[in-house]
Amino acid sequence: xxxxxxxxxxxxxxxxxxxxxxxxxxxxxxxxxxxxxxxxxxxxxxxxxxxxxxxxxxxxxxxxxxxxxxxxxxxxxxxxxxxxxxxxxxxxxxxxxxxxxxxxxxxxxxxxxxxxxxxxxxxxxxxxxxxxxxxxxxxxxxxxxxxxxxxxxxxxxxxxxxxxxxxxxxxxxxxxxxxxxxxxxxxxxxxxxxxxxxxxxxxxxxxxxxxxxxxxxxxxxxxxxxxxxxxxxxxxxxxxxxxxxxxxxxxxxxxxxxxxxxxxxxxxxxxxxxxxxxxxxxxxxxxxxxxxxxxxxxxxxxxxxxxxxxxxxxxxxxxxxxxxxxxxxxxxxx
Amino acid sequence: xxxxxxxxxxxxxxxxxxxxxxxxxxxxxxxxxxxxxxxxxxxxxxxxxxxxxxxxxxxxxxxxxxxxxxxxxxxxxxxxxxxxxxxxxxxxxxxxxxxxxxxxxxxxxxxxxxxxxxxxxxxxxxxxxxxxxxxxxxxxxxxxxxxxxxxxxxxxxxxxxxxxxxxxxxxxxxxxxxxxxxxxxxxxxxxxxxxxxxxxxxxxxxxxxxxxxxxxxxxxxxxxxxxxxxxxxxxxxxxxxxxxxxxxxxxxxxxxxxxxxxxxxxxxxxxxxxxxxxxxxxxxxxxxxxxxxxxxxxxxxxxxxxxxxxxxxxxxxxxxxxxxxxxxxxxxxxxxxxxxxxxxxxxxxxxxxxxxxxxxxxxxxxxxxxxxxxxxxxxxxxxxxxxxxxxxxxxxxxxxxxxxxxxxxxxxxxxxxxxxxxxxxxxxxxxxxxxxxxxxxxxxxxxxxxxxxxxxxxxxxxxxxxx
Ligand code: HDD
Ligand code: HEM
Ligand code: HEM
Numbered sequence: 001x002x003x004x005x006x007x008x009x010x011x012x013x014x015x016x017x018x019x020x021x022x023x024x025x026x027x028x029x030x031x032x033x034x035x036x037x038x039x040x041x042x043x044x045x046x047x048x049x050x051x052x053x054x055x056x057x058x059x060x061x062x063x064x065x066x067x068x069x070x071x072x073x074x075x076x077x078x079x080x081x082x083x084x085x086x087x088x089x090x091x092x093x094x095x096x097x098x099x100x101x102x103x104x105x106x107x108x109x110x111x112x113x114x115x116x117x118x119x120x121x122x123x124x125x126x127x128x129x130x131x132x133x134x135x136x137x138x139x140x141x142x143x144x145x146x147x148x149x150x151x152x153x154x155x156x157x158x159x160x161x162x163x164x165x166x167x168x169x170x171x172x173x174x175x176x177x178x179x180x181x182x183x184x185x186x187x188x189x190x191x192x193x194x195x196x197x198x199x200x201x202x203x204x205x206x207x208x209x210x211x212x213x214x215x216x217x218x219x220x221x222x223x224x225x226x227x228x229x230x231x232x233x234x235x236x237x238x239x240x241x242x243x244x245x246x247x248x249x250x251x252x253x254x255x256x257x258x259x260x261x262x263x264x265x266x267x268x269x270x271x272x273x274x275x276x277x278x279x280x281x282x283x284x285x286x287x288x289x290x291x292x293x294x295x296x297x298x299x300x301x302x303x304x305x306x307x308x309x310x311x312x313x314x315x316x317x318x319x320x321x322x323x324x325x326x327x328x329x330x331x332x333x334x
Numbered sequence: 335x336x337x338x339x340x341x342x343x344x345x346x347x348x349x350x351x352x353x354x355x356x357x358x359x360x361x362x363x364x365x366x367x368x369x370x371x372x373x374x375x376x377x378x379x380x381x382x383x384x385x386x387x388x389x390x391x392x393x394x395x396x397x398x399x400x401x402x403x404x405x406x407x408x409x410x411x412x413x414x415x416x417x418x419x420x421x422x423x424x425x426x427x428x429x430x431x432x433x434x435x436x437x438x439x440x441x442x443x444x445x446x447x448x449x450x451x452x453x454x455x456x457x458x459x460x461x462x463x464x465x466x467x468x469x470x471x472x473x474x475x476x477x478x479x480x481x482x483x484x485x486x487x488x489x490x491x492x493x494x495x496x497x498x499x500x501x502x503x504x505x506x507x508x509x510x511x512x513x514x515x516x517x518x519x520x521x522x523x524x525x526x527x528x529x530x531x532x533x534x535x536x537x538x539x540x541x542x543x544x545x546x547x548x549x550x551x552x553x554x555x556x557x558x559x560x561x562x563x564x565x566x567x568x569x570x571x572x573x574x575x576x577x578x579x580x581x582x583x584x585x586x587x588x589x590x591x592x593x594x595x596x597x598x599x600x601x602x603x604x605x606x607x608x609x610x611x612x613x614x615x616x617x618x619x620x621x622x623x624x625x626x627x628x629x630x631x632x633x634x635x636x637x638x639x640x641x642x643x644x645x646x647x648x649x650x651x652x653x654x655x656x657x658x659x660x661x662x663x664x665x666x667x668x669x670x671x672x673x674x675x676x677x678x679x680x681x682x683x684x685x686x687x688x689x690x691x692x693x694x695x696x697x698x699x700x701x702x703x704x705x706x707x708x709x710x711x712x713x714x715x716x717x718x719x720x721x722x723x724x725x726x727x728x729x730x731x732x733x734x735x736x737x738x739x740x741x742x743x744x745x746x747x748x749x750x751x752x753x754x755x756x757x758x759x760x761x762x763x764x765x766x767x768x769x770x771x772x773x774x775x776x777x778x779x780x781x782x783x784x785x786x787x788x789x790x791x792x793x794x795x796x797x798x799x800x801x
Pocket of ligand 1: 344345347351416479480482704712716718719726
């Protein structure tokens with residue numbers, strides 16, 4: 001068949017975009033969940049939950065969309081990575097279920113509220129950690145033969161992936177804290193301001209260890225970064241810049257800047273990860289083009305998506321607009 | 335004993351999808367019911383319709399929320415437990431499942447919010463429109479998922495090259511031979527589910543003398559609907575079965591408990607199928623009836639299970655009994671509809687407490703029929719996953735060990751037990767509080783999270799009030 005476009009590239013862009021949308025958006029509401037047990041008091045918890053309640057499930061839809069899109073566009077990725085992460089996927093899904101229902105029931109619970117608090121915090125923490133180990137497992141690579149995963153049940157759980165898991169926890173917690181700076185006021189906001197700097201430091205320390213460790217985990221990455229100075233060094237520089245920006249804006253008690261620069265930090269790190277691995281989608285040996293589905297399938301779904309994604313984006317923007325401004329303490333239920 | 339990852343994966347899939355399925359089936363029926371109520375309210379201006387639609391929208395919110403939470407699990411099952419199958423069939427299933435998610439999300443994003451929270455914020459016409467669009471959306475969702483499932487039953491419009499299915503005709507693949515029957519049967523099943531639940535709950539309120547006027551209206555509507563739909567379902571089911579006979583004769587043989595190819599096949603009312611000895615025990619039968627139903631000839635020949643070796647036969651007892659439970663419930667539904675008509679005719683409908691009690695009990699019947707129906711369809715397909723082309727054993731994830739599968743199976747059972755007990759418990763609370771809920775109007779929606787379940791303003795615990 002004559003194929004006028006390289007649809008695989010378009011799909012890679014769509015799924016890549018979906019993943020970063022998911023990470024940024026679900027990231028801050030997972031972060032709020034991670035910080036939940038440490039909140040100054042129960043009233044702050046109400047406010048914290050209210051600050052993400054209207055948007056969290058829209059945020060999570062990007063994950064489902066990413067999963068289904070992956071099956072449709074890059075089936076080989078779907079059918080090798082999910083088996084490789086078998087136990088991790090279960091933990092992720094279970095975590096998301098627990099925090100999902102906690103959103104619904106905590107507002108209506110009275111005497112059983114503490115249970116839903118745990119369900120929310122525990123679910124968020126487990127889900128975030130599981131996502132971090134996915135990133136680590138991706139850097140490690142997967143053992144495949146003839147397009148099927150042949151490794152063991154716990155290959156995804158190594159000292160390296162535990163570290164990336166903790167990295168993700170602190171990264172999301174930082175996103176959550178800066179989100180709270182943006183959305184709250186008074187003593188809750190003060191608390192978030194105080195948390196931001198230690199969280200930033202722990203993120204940076206873990207990132208540094210991961211960066212030093214990665215080349216030992218995988219030689220290809222070493223080669224890509226150190227075989228001569230190339231443009232990709234812009235990315236770590238930008239990352240550093242964003243880190244400095246977070247530091248400064250928190251000290252100046254700026255309200256929006258910490259959150260914006262934390263998102264910048266995530267984006268540049270994500271791009272750094274992508275260029276380390278490009279064009280491998282199931283490292284170390286399966287590329288984008290090995291993994292792609294049939295042309296007609298990619299086209300069939302693309303037609304629908306091109307119509308729906310703009311609507312989803314407009315709707316998302318609209319929701320955030322409707323809920324703009326500070327969350328009032330104790331607003332939201334009686 | 336060696337743990338079998340294939341068997342465990344099948345149990346796990348059956349568990350999570352059965353759990354998932356009961357919620358959408360209910361929400362599809364309920365969404366349509368709400369749209370009708372909104373339409374009546376719009377046309378007549380009678381506040382009773384508004385009250386009813388407000389109440390059932392709260393129930394819908396909870397059921398929908400449960401459907402979404404359990405649906406997220408489904409999206410990952412194919413990859414984790416059936417990765418060979420996912421890989422081979424992604425060219426078709428990928429787009430189908432993606433379209434389902436897109437539809438569900440689009441609907442939820444754009445119109446569900448208006449339906450749940452927008453009553454006072456948008457003009458009545460716009461509220462009605464969003465009720466209709468939400469209902470339409472649930473049908474479109476079912477359309478895609480049933481296209482996917484039907485294609486696995488009766489694959490069409492594709493070519494198997496190097497172990498991968500390639501779509502050669504999208505329209506043939508989507509509108510495959512069993513799809514029209516399955517879609518229709520499922521839509522009617524959703525309507526029956528909605529009607530019987532609403533009827534059962536209304537009957538219960540009436541028995542307690544609560545909100546009599548509104549509940550009488552709701553019950554009466556449901557009974558009329560059931561009167562037409564229950565017999566139609568039986569007819570559609572019959573056609574569905576004839577179509578299955580054409581494409582999956584071994585499934586029908588299992589449904590009939592029919593071992594040897596022969597003519598003059600009796601219809602078994604009762605039997606204990608014995609797969610080991612390839613025969614039945616304790617048969618109770620009506621002579622020649624199965625031949626007549628399936629071939630429209632009292633002497634018609636039907637293929638028996640031993641046309642294929644035992645290891646290619648589906649588990650007969652499960653299919654056989656599930657089928658009888660479903661059809662039995664279907665007939666019971668018709669009986670209830672006719673009894674209702676007779677009582678109504680004599681003007682005794684509202685006084686016949688035994689009948690209202692019966693309706694109350696019937697509110698779980700559609701769920702049983704839906705689940706057993708799916709058992710027939712899915713178990714009867716064994717040992718195939720894509721009928722005649724790809725077996726279950728070929729489909730399972732190669733790296734999956736029995737231990738891993740057991741771990742997640744137990745995990746899902748525990749998670750579901752905790753989460754859905756809370757959900758169903760809460761649903762019961764909403765029903766218990768009922769239409770008179772005083773809480774519902776005095777709430778300032780602006781600050782509430784705009785979430786499906788949040789539309790049900792009922793406290794979680796029994797203790798009342800608590801402002
Ligand atoms: C898109 C595909 C799809 C859809 C819509 C459904 N199923 Fe299914 N089902 C499968 C795809 C599938 C499968 C992946 O093909 C399984 C897994 C293993 C197998 O034998 O088939 C299966 C197996 C399976 C089994 C176990 C069969 C066995 O023991 O061999 C049961 C009881 C059900 N399903 C029940 C259901 C219910 C209650 C559904 C209602 C929504 C449903 N299925 C929808
Ligand atoms: C194995 C098969 C199935 C899979 C993988 C699956 C997957 C999903 C997913 C991921 C969602 C959530 C979408 C969201 O984020 O909002 C969902 C919801 C839904 N599903 Fe399924 N599903 C399956 C079977 C079915 C069947 C058989 C039906 C109907 C007959 C159905 C009807 C719906 C509907 C109407 C929704 C919207 C939510 C609701 O009403 O509860 N699904 N499904
Ligand atoms: C009363 C007579 C009925 C007959 C003759 C009948 C017939 C059938 C047949 C033959 C199948 C299997 C089709 C296949 O796998 O190829 C089936 C499946 C099914 N039935 Fe029924 N049915 C009846 C009533 C009901 C009722 C009352 C409900 C629910 C309220 C129901 C729900 C289902 C469901 C959910 C399935 C699985 C999905 C599908 O394949 O359509 N059925 N039915």
